Amino acid sequence: MSIKTRTGQKWVRHEDVLAEPMPTWTKRRVLAHGQEMMMVENEFATGDTAPEHTHPHSQITYVIRGALEFTLEGETFVLRDGDSVYIAPDAVHSAVAVDDSLLIDMFVPMREDFL
Amino acid sequence: MSIKTRTGQKWVRHEDVLAEPMPTWTKRRVLAHGQEMMMVENEFATGDTAPEHTHPHSQITYVIRGALEFTLEGETFVLRDGDSVYIAPDAVHSAVAVDDSLLIDMFVPMREDFL
Numbered sequence: 506m507s508i509k510t511r512t513g514q515k516w517v518r519h520e521d522v523l524a525e526p527m528p529t530w531t532k533r534r535v536l537a538h539g540q541e542m543m544m545v546e547n548e549f550a551t552g553d554t555a556p557e558h559t560h561p562h563s564q565i566t567y568v569i570r571g572a573l574e575f576t577l578e579g580e581t582f583v584l585r586d587g588d589s590v591y592i593a594p595d596a597v598h599s600a601v602a603v604d605d606s607l608l609i610d611m612f613v614p615m616r617e618d619f620l
Numbered sequence: 621m622s623i624k625t626r627t628g629q630k631w632v633r634h635e636d637v638l639a640e641p642m643p644t645w646t647k648r649r650v651l652a653h654g655q656e657m658m659m660v661e662n663e664f665a666t667g668d669t670a671p672e673h674t675h676p677h678s679q680i681t682y683v684i685r686g687a688l689e690f691t692l693e694g695e696t697f698v699l700r701d702g703d704s705v706y707i708a709p710d711a712v713h714s715a716v717a718v719d720d721s722l723l724i725d726m727f728v729p730m731r732e733d734f735l
Contacts, residue, residue, distance in 0.1 A: 515692060519702025537680045537704035542657070542728045544680045544704055565652045565659045567724060569684055577630060587634030589652035589659050609682060611726045613657045 519546075529554045530602070535619050543615035549573065549602035557599040563613040564592040571606025575599075634661075644669045645717070650734050658730035664688065664717035672714040678728040679707040686721025690714075 517537045524532040530553035536544040549555075549571065557576070566575070567589040574583050575590060577598045584590060592598050632652045639647040645668035651659040664670075664686065672691070681690070682704040689698050690705060692713045699705060707713050 515707070516690070516697055516699060516705035517703060519700075519704075536682065537706040539678055539680075539706045539708060541678050542680060542706075542726065544682055544726065546682075546702070563654055563656050565654075565657060565726070567651065567659055567661075575631070582631055584631060585634075587661070588632060589634075590631035591652040591654050591657075592630070593654060609724060611657060611659065611680070613728055 524548075529556060533619075535616075538615045541614045543612045543619065545610045545612065545616070545619065547608050547610060549600075549606040549608070551602055551605055553602045555598075555600040557597055559595050559597050560612075560616075561594050562616060563594050564598075565611045566590050566592070566600075567609045567611075569607040569609060571602065571608070572604040573606050573608065574601045574603050639663075644671060648734075650731075653730045656729045658727045658734065660725045660727065660731070660734065662723050662725060664715075664721040664723070666717055666720055668717045670713075670715040672712055674710050674712050675727075675731075676709050677731060678709050679713075680726045681705050681707070681715075682724045682726075684722040684724060686717065686723070687719040688721050688723065689716045689718050 522534045527533050530549045532548040534546040568584045570586050572585045578596050637649045639649050642648050645664045647663040649661045683699045685701050687700045693711050
Protein backbone atom coordinates (compact mmCIF):
# COMPACT_ATOMS: atom_id res chain seq x y z
CA MET A 506 0.00 0.00 0.00
CA SER A 507 2.69 2.45 1.00
CA ILE A 508 5.11 4.01 -1.45
CA LYS A 509 8.29 5.90 -0.75
CA THR A 510 8.08 9.64 -1.19
CA ARG A 511 10.46 11.50 -3.46
CA THR A 512 12.73 12.09 -0.47
CA GLY A 513 12.85 8.31 0.11
CA GLN A 514 11.01 8.45 3.42
CA LYS A 515 7.42 8.25 4.54
CA TRP A 516 7.82 11.66 6.17
CA VAL A 517 8.48 14.72 4.05
CA ARG A 518 10.39 17.81 5.13
CA HIS A 519 8.78 20.91 3.68
CA GLU A 520 12.14 22.35 2.66
CA ASP A 521 13.06 19.20 0.72
CA VAL A 522 10.08 19.56 -1.61
CA LEU A 523 10.32 21.25 -4.99
CA ALA A 524 7.91 24.20 -5.24
CA GLU A 525 6.53 24.01 -8.78
CA PRO A 526 5.39 27.29 -10.37
CA MET A 527 1.88 26.79 -11.80
CA PRO A 528 0.31 28.38 -14.89
CA THR A 529 -2.48 30.20 -13.04
CA TRP A 530 -1.32 30.21 -9.42
CA THR A 531 1.94 30.69 -7.58
CA LYS A 532 3.30 27.36 -6.32
CA ARG A 533 2.44 23.69 -5.80
CA ARG A 534 4.25 21.26 -3.51
CA VAL A 535 3.47 17.53 -3.58
CA LEU A 536 3.86 16.31 0.02
CA ALA A 537 3.32 12.93 1.72
CA HIS A 538 1.41 10.34 -0.28
CA GLY A 539 0.59 6.67 -0.74
CA GLN A 540 -1.19 4.97 -3.62
CA GLU A 541 -4.57 5.66 -2.06
CA MET A 542 -4.10 9.33 -1.03
CA MET A 543 -1.91 12.37 -1.67
CA MET A 544 -1.36 15.65 0.16
CA VAL A 545 -0.59 18.74 -1.89
CA GLU A 546 0.15 22.27 -0.65
CA ASN A 547 -0.71 25.25 -2.85
CA GLU A 548 0.20 28.92 -2.57
CA PHE A 549 -2.08 31.45 -4.25
CA ALA A 550 -1.49 35.21 -4.48
CA THR A 551 -4.52 37.52 -4.57
CA GLY A 552 -6.14 37.16 -7.99
CA ASP A 553 -4.61 33.76 -8.76
CA THR A 554 -7.09 31.21 -10.08
CA ALA A 555 -7.73 27.49 -10.39
CA PRO A 556 -9.89 27.45 -13.53
CA GLU A 557 -13.01 25.27 -13.66
CA HIS A 558 -12.04 21.60 -13.86
CA THR A 559 -12.97 18.07 -12.83
CA HIS A 560 -11.11 14.87 -11.97
CA PRO A 561 -12.14 11.37 -10.96
CA HIS A 562 -10.36 11.78 -7.59
CA SER A 563 -12.18 12.84 -4.45
CA GLN A 564 -10.69 15.99 -2.90
CA ILE A 565 -10.78 17.93 0.34
CA THR A 566 -9.38 21.45 0.42
CA TYR A 567 -8.43 23.13 3.73
CA VAL A 568 -7.42 26.79 3.92
CA ILE A 569 -4.48 27.31 6.26
CA ARG A 570 -4.56 31.09 5.80
CA GLY A 571 -6.04 33.56 3.36
CA ALA A 572 -9.33 33.58 1.49
CA LEU A 573 -10.52 31.81 -1.65
CA GLU A 574 -13.79 32.25 -3.52
CA PHE A 575 -14.67 28.69 -4.35
CA THR A 576 -17.29 27.49 -6.84
CA LEU A 577 -18.48 23.88 -6.53
CA GLU A 578 -21.18 22.55 -8.83
CA GLY A 579 -22.59 26.05 -9.34
CA GLU A 580 -22.51 27.16 -5.68
CA THR A 581 -20.07 29.93 -4.72
CA PHE A 582 -18.72 30.54 -1.20
CA VAL A 583 -15.61 31.99 0.41
CA LEU A 584 -13.28 29.76 2.44
CA ARG A 585 -11.04 31.40 5.04
CA ASP A 586 -8.58 30.22 7.71
CA GLY A 587 -9.60 26.77 8.95
CA ASP A 588 -12.51 26.30 6.53
CA SER A 589 -12.66 23.15 4.40
CA VAL A 590 -14.68 21.64 1.55
CA TYR A 591 -15.33 18.13 0.26
CA ILE A 592 -15.34 17.71 -3.54
CA ALA A 593 -16.90 14.48 -4.83
CA PRO A 594 -15.38 12.65 -7.83
CA ASP A 595 -16.08 14.45 -11.10
CA ALA A 596 -17.65 17.50 -9.39
CA VAL A 597 -16.98 20.72 -11.33
CA HIS A 598 -14.99 23.19 -9.23
CA SER A 599 -12.87 26.32 -9.48
CA ALA A 600 -11.31 28.92 -7.16
CA VAL A 601 -10.16 32.54 -7.15
CA ALA A 602 -7.88 33.84 -4.38
CA VAL A 603 -9.33 36.97 -2.79
CA ASP A 604 -6.31 37.23 -0.48
CA ASP A 605 -2.83 35.68 -0.47
CA SER A 606 -3.58 32.10 0.55
CA LEU A 607 -1.95 28.86 1.64
CA LEU A 608 -4.06 25.73 1.28
CA ILE A 609 -3.92 21.96 1.51
CA ASP A 610 -5.52 19.74 -1.10
CA MET A 611 -6.00 16.06 -0.29
CA PHE A 612 -6.73 13.66 -3.13
CA VAL A 613 -8.10 10.09 -3.05
CA PRO A 614 -6.56 8.16 -4.70
CA MET A 615 -3.16 9.79 -5.32
CA ARG A 616 -2.70 12.07 -8.35
CA GLU A 617 -0.26 10.04 -10.42
CA ASP A 618 -0.30 12.91 -12.93
CA PHE A 619 1.40 15.12 -10.31
CA LEU A 620 4.51 12.94 -10.01
CA MET B 621 -20.18 9.01 -2.57
CA SER B 622 -20.61 12.36 -0.91
CA ILE B 623 -22.26 12.81 2.44
CA LYS B 624 -23.50 16.00 4.04
CA THR B 625 -21.31 17.36 6.78
CA ARG B 626 -22.69 18.06 10.20
CA THR B 627 -23.35 21.65 9.15
CA GLY B 628 -25.47 20.31 6.25
CA GLN B 629 -23.11 21.56 3.53
CA LYS B 630 -20.12 20.18 1.68
CA TRP B 631 -18.07 23.10 2.93
CA VAL B 632 -17.40 23.50 6.62
CA ARG B 633 -16.85 26.77 8.44
CA HIS B 634 -14.22 26.37 11.11
CA GLU B 635 -16.28 28.28 13.67
CA ASP B 636 -19.29 26.00 13.13
CA VAL B 637 -17.36 22.90 14.21
CA LEU B 638 -17.47 21.59 17.74
CA ALA B 639 -13.98 21.44 19.28
CA GLU B 640 -13.93 18.19 21.26
CA PRO B 641 -11.57 18.00 24.28
CA MET B 642 -9.49 14.82 24.02
CA PRO B 643 -8.17 12.59 26.83
CA THR B 644 -4.46 13.14 26.05
CA TRP B 645 -4.42 16.23 23.83
CA THR B 646 -6.23 19.55 23.75
CA LYS B 647 -8.87 19.58 20.99
CA ARG B 648 -10.14 17.70 17.93
CA ARG B 649 -12.34 19.10 15.17
CA VAL B 650 -13.85 16.86 12.49
CA LEU B 651 -13.92 18.93 9.29
CA ALA B 652 -14.98 18.17 5.69
CA HIS B 653 -15.46 14.51 4.83
CA GLY B 654 -17.03 11.99 2.46
CA GLN B 655 -17.36 8.22 2.85
CA GLU B 656 -13.89 7.71 1.37
CA MET B 657 -11.94 10.39 3.26
CA MET B 658 -12.08 12.64 6.32
CA MET B 659 -10.18 15.74 7.39
CA VAL B 660 -9.56 16.26 11.10
CA GLU B 661 -7.80 19.19 12.80
CA ASN B 662 -6.02 18.64 16.12
CA GLU B 663 -4.57 21.08 18.63
CA PHE B 664 -1.79 19.86 20.91
CA ALA B 665 -0.18 21.82 23.75
CA THR B 666 3.46 21.14 24.58
CA GLY B 667 3.66 17.74 26.28
CA ASP B 668 0.32 16.48 24.92
CA THR B 669 0.47 12.97 23.47
CA ALA B 670 -1.23 10.64 21.03
CA PRO B 671 -0.36 7.28 22.62
CA GLU B 672 0.79 4.38 20.43
CA HIS B 673 -2.10 3.07 18.34
CA THR B 674 -3.10 1.56 15.00
CA HIS B 675 -6.16 1.69 12.74
CA PRO B 676 -7.06 0.12 9.42
CA HIS B 677 -7.36 3.58 7.83
CA SER B 678 -4.52 5.17 5.89
CA GLN B 679 -3.49 8.54 7.33
CA ILE B 680 -1.48 11.59 6.36
CA THR B 681 -0.56 14.12 9.04
CA TYR B 682 0.52 17.67 8.11
CA VAL B 683 1.86 20.11 10.73
CA ILE B 684 0.45 23.60 10.20
CA ARG B 685 2.54 25.03 13.04
CA GLY B 686 4.47 23.74 16.01
CA ALA B 687 6.58 20.60 16.47
CA LEU B 688 5.70 16.97 17.16
CA GLU B 689 8.01 14.08 17.90
CA PHE B 690 6.46 11.32 15.85
CA THR B 691 7.17 7.60 16.07
CA LEU B 692 6.14 5.43 13.12
CA GLU B 693 6.90 1.70 13.12
CA GLY B 694 9.85 2.25 15.46
CA GLU B 695 11.37 5.28 13.70
CA THR B 696 11.27 8.61 15.53
CA PHE B 697 11.47 12.04 13.86
CA VAL B 698 10.29 15.58 14.53
CA LEU B 699 7.73 17.20 12.23
CA ARG B 700 7.59 21.00 12.10
CA ASP B 701 5.67 23.64 10.09
CA GLY B 702 4.85 22.26 6.64
CA ASP B 703 6.23 18.75 7.26
CA SER B 704 4.01 15.72 6.58
CA VAL B 705 3.99 11.95 7.02
CA TYR B 706 2.16 9.05 5.37
CA ILE B 707 0.95 6.30 7.72
CA ALA B 708 0.00 3.01 6.03
CA PRO B 709 -3.00 0.99 7.26
CA ASP B 710 -2.28 -0.76 10.58
CA ALA B 711 1.11 0.95 11.03
CA VAL B 712 1.91 1.55 14.71
CA HIS B 713 2.30 5.27 15.43
CA SER B 714 2.37 7.79 18.27
CA ALA B 715 3.23 11.45 18.83
CA VAL B 716 4.39 13.84 21.55
CA ALA B 717 4.06 17.61 21.10
CA VAL B 718 7.38 19.35 21.75
CA ASP B 719 5.77 22.75 21.08
CA ASP B 720 2.18 23.98 20.94
CA SER B 721 1.00 22.53 17.62
CA LEU B 722 -1.84 22.65 15.12
CA LEU B 723 -2.06 19.74 12.71
CA ILE B 724 -4.25 18.20 10.05
CA ASP B 725 -4.93 14.46 9.94
CA MET B 726 -6.45 13.00 6.79
CA PHE B 727 -7.96 9.54 6.97
CA VAL B 728 -8.90 7.12 4.15
CA PRO B 729 -11.63 5.98 4.39
CA MET B 730 -13.53 8.25 6.79
CA ARG B 731 -13.38 7.57 10.55
CA GLU B 732 -16.97 6.60 11.23
CA ASP B 733 -15.97 6.25 14.89
CA PHE B 734 -15.36 10.03 15.02
CA LEU B 735 -18.96 10.97 14.13
